[in-house]
Amino acid sequence: MTAIEVSNLTKKFGNLTAVDKVSFTVEKGEIFAFLGPNGAGKSTTIKMLTTMLSPTSGEMKVGGHVVSENKSSVRERIGVIFQDYSLDDDLTAYENLYYHAMLYRVPKSERKEKIESLLKYVNLLDRKDDLVGKFSGGMKRRVEIARGLLHSPEILFLDEPTIGLDVQTRNFLWEHIRKINREKDMTIFFTTHNMEEAEKIATKIAVIDKGRIIITGTSKEIMKRTKTKSLESAFLRLTGYDIREENVSALERLRNVRRMRR
Ligand SMILES: Nc1ncnc2c1ncn2[C@@H]1O[C@H](COP(=O)(O)OP(=O)(O)OP(=O)(O)O)[C@@H](O)[C@H]1O
Ligand SMILES: [Mg+2]
Incomplete structure (x- = not known):
């Protein structure tokens, strides 16, 4: 069965x-790396697949539903961990998850137990009543991960989920993702700049440039077709060795700001 079908998306x-x-296409149960x-x-592709952004043209089917025709059915079937920070700093960890559980119609009787077990899983149960605004970057990411898993999605989208995580949490996250992928046949769609991570985890890869x-x-x-010995070498061969112009202009802007401050 196909979990995600994208055609001529623009x-x-x-x-x-x-x-x-x-x-x-991404088959059900696949761990798909989008590099x-x-x-x-x-991120633009992920935002369109998760109903956050409308495409200019093209078709998408997620969990068997045409995204443009059935946004709410798609939303019910997916979990998303965005690249950009998306928690409410003025709420506690528990409240952030509770709000999400309400939005995603997790039955009231199940909410407390689910939230607490997920907070326990990301090792934050003893901090559940603290404001997330006071958490460290890694702790905030762990709350976002717990939130993405809250309504037991069929398909989980993770946009650079391991950014800012320490090695222990990163390994723990991937182990858990693999486990739920195996046990619940959950489809995983993720992005990362860590090629080793992608090589280890992904069952299928697409490179976009x-x-x-x-x-x-x-x-x-991919290594065979590019005649390389690691995914990183393959990636560099395919996408080139230069820093993207965008980054250069971002650096330039930063330099200008610094100059102005002097
Ligand atoms: N809301 C927006 N308005 C205008 N341009 C945008 C917007 N969102 C993204 N872009 C542009 O679209 C292009 C793709 O951005 P996108 O965020 O999808 O890249 P990405 O592959 O996720 O990159 P990264 O690895 O840096 O996260 C970039 O040139 C970006 O500047
Ligand atoms: Mg991005």
């Missing part, structure tokens, strides 16, 4: 085509 922001006629340099179009998919396959297939 997103334009003014003159910029962030996602350019992208097509791919690409900064600004390649990964400048809005276009440039290769799809298992990490072994």
